[in-house]
Ligand code: HEM
């Protein structure tokens with residue numbers, strides 16, 4: 230299967246910056262969601278989950294077709310809680326009906342990362358809505374209970390290597406786990422809505438204890454009230470992953486640079502873009518003085 234992005238002839242950078250700004254203003258205004266964490270984290274997770282269904286071996290799934298809009302995909306148990314992000318974006322889709330669902334879900338993640346003071350994520354438009362019968366099966370997203378070998382093998386299907394996997398996992402600096410969504414709890418300490426390299430600093434500096442949580446799942450907890458999933462902790466159990474954890478803990482610029490590249494790659498998995506498609510680097514509200 231080839232997913233060829235369509236050439237968008239009648240929309241300019243200004244039009245897409247207008248969509249970016251509409252999402253960013255709504256994000257700034259609706260700050261009370263999830264105990265004043267806001268919608269940034271769940272929008273980031275929605276962009277990742279709508280892209281993470283891709284299978285490089287047969288080029289099915291991925292962000293191209295916007296199939297998260299169909300219940301078969303949004304009701305995947307792996308997607309529990311993401312409806313909050315989709316409901317946040319619904320009015321944006323009404324305001325800009327020319328934007329495809331695939332472009333909407335991925336752009337939402339770009340806005341979230343950039344407005345939470347993360348790196349600029351280069352982004353290309355042109356994803357095309359696919360019919361419901363092209364929705365990939367459930368079960369393509371990762372479980373949290375396994376170790377390094379599982380993580381490494383899982384991300385091979387998304388064509389992502391050790392360095393890209395560690396960089397991307399840094400997005401777990403955002404938001405929180407919710408017992409009612411995934412059976413993981415915490416952090417009891419302040420959950421963050423600012424994009425930093427603290428995930429890596431916490432991994433290296435906290436005193437982690439493996440404990441059974443209220444949902445009978447094992448998770449790593451620290452005295453300061455932070456938590457890590459088994460798949461998070463796996464990054465300091467494996468020498469190859471550990472080298473990148475240390476790199477990103479000590480070099481925030483390198484983390485930002487590598488995260489931006491890996492997140493773009495994740496959001497574009499399986500898509501062929503025409504040579505003529507521009508790559509947009511959007512301004513944040515702050516940098517526009519808005
Ligand atoms: C081994 C791979 C991964 C696993 C097993 C995993 C698992 C999880 C789990 C269990 C949660 C808690 C969800 C909830 O209870 O509401 C979560 C949250 C989150 N994940 Fe991941 N994740 C993985 C990779 C990623 C990647 C690659 C990204 C983005 C680049 C990401 C971004 C997020 C964000 C932003 C949240 C917070 C969501 C919120 O606060 O509502 N995760 N993840």
Ligand SMILES: Nc1cccc2nccn12
Pocket residue numbers: 401402403404405406420456457458461
């Ligand atoms: N915030 C958050 C979300 C998901 C996973 C995770 N591990 C450590 C922190 N964290």
